[in-house]
Amino acid sequence: MDDPEKRIPVLCLGPKGSGKTTLLKKLQNAEGIDNTYSPVPTIGTNIYDIYYLNKHGKKQMMSIREVGGEMAPLWHNYLDGVEKVIYVVDTSNLCQISAAAVLLYTLLAEPRLKSAKFILVLSKMDAAYRQMRNEALLMLQHTRLSTELSNAPTLLEASPLTGEGMEQLKAALCDTKIVSTF
Ligand SMILES: Nc1nc2c(ncn2[C@@H]2O[C@H](COP(=O)(O)OP(=O)(O)OP(=O)(O)O)[C@@H](O)[C@H]2O)c(=O)[nH]1
Ligand SMILES: [Mg+2]
Structure with a gap:
């Protein structure tokens, strides 16, 4: 398991299997x-280095820390210095969404994440799901979050399998214009 003290500005959280x-x-x-x-469930944490082009066209690297869903009770150990949170919810698993919503609200209310930018990713947006x-958004009370919170999450729909939403996610992470050739 990596050292929680190591400062990684982007955190990727969400229930297991999301x-x-x-x-x-x-x-x-x-x-x-x-x-x-077929990935294996993340036991502990993983750090991913992502390369992207900044707005001046220069290649830059950003590290993102995933903390496995199994580790939800320990997420709070990783919140110091976090600037962005990617919160991943599995749209195909409506049974899990209420629990996902509760965990999300806890993070949104966390003082250490007060000025963090939240990106709410509805994952597995393949055609079948x-x-x-709409049910997923309703269960997450997304409309209410958008109107009542100053740090309301930015909503993104994605499917890594089809590639949908990946450029938007990169853009939201890098605060840069969407770059199609990477
Ligand atoms: N259909 C579909 N399945 C997906 C998609 N993304 C992930 N999966 C499947 O969902 C399962 C869980 O994926 P993971 O990426 O391991 O989920 P995780 O959130 O990292 O899970 P933990 O590490 O346990 O917290 C795997 O079987 C994936 O193949 C997607 O976009 N579409
Ligand atoms: Mg994982």
Whole structure:
């Protein structure tokens, strides 16, 4: 397990199996992220180095720390110095969404994350699961969060398997214009 003291500005959280590892691997432009890809559950944490072009066209590296869903009771150890939180919710698993919402609200109320930017990723937005999008947003009370919170999460719909939403996620992370050739 990595050292929680090591400052990594971007944290990727969400319930187990919500698709964090798959999403971050795809952000790294890893090969073979398709229907045959079967990641192992993250026991502990993983750090992913992501390369991107900044607004001056220069290649830069950003580190993102994933903390496995199994580690939810220990997430609070990793919040110091965090500037951005990618919160991944599995749209195909409506049974898990209420629990995901409670964990999200706890993070939004966390004083150490008061000025952090939240990116709420509805994952597994493959065609088969798209129909569940509205139910998922309702269960997360997304409309209420957007109107009542100053640090309301930015909503993104993504599927690492189809590539949907990946450029938007990169752009939201890098505060840079969308770059199509990377
Ligand atoms: N259909 C579909 N399945 C996905 C997608 N992303 C991830 N999965 C599957 O969901 C399962 C869990 O994915 P992971 O990326 O390991 O999830 P995780 O959030 O990292 O899980 P933990 O590390 O246990 O917290 C795997 O079987 C993936 O293949 C997606 O976009 N579409
Ligand atoms: Mg994982």
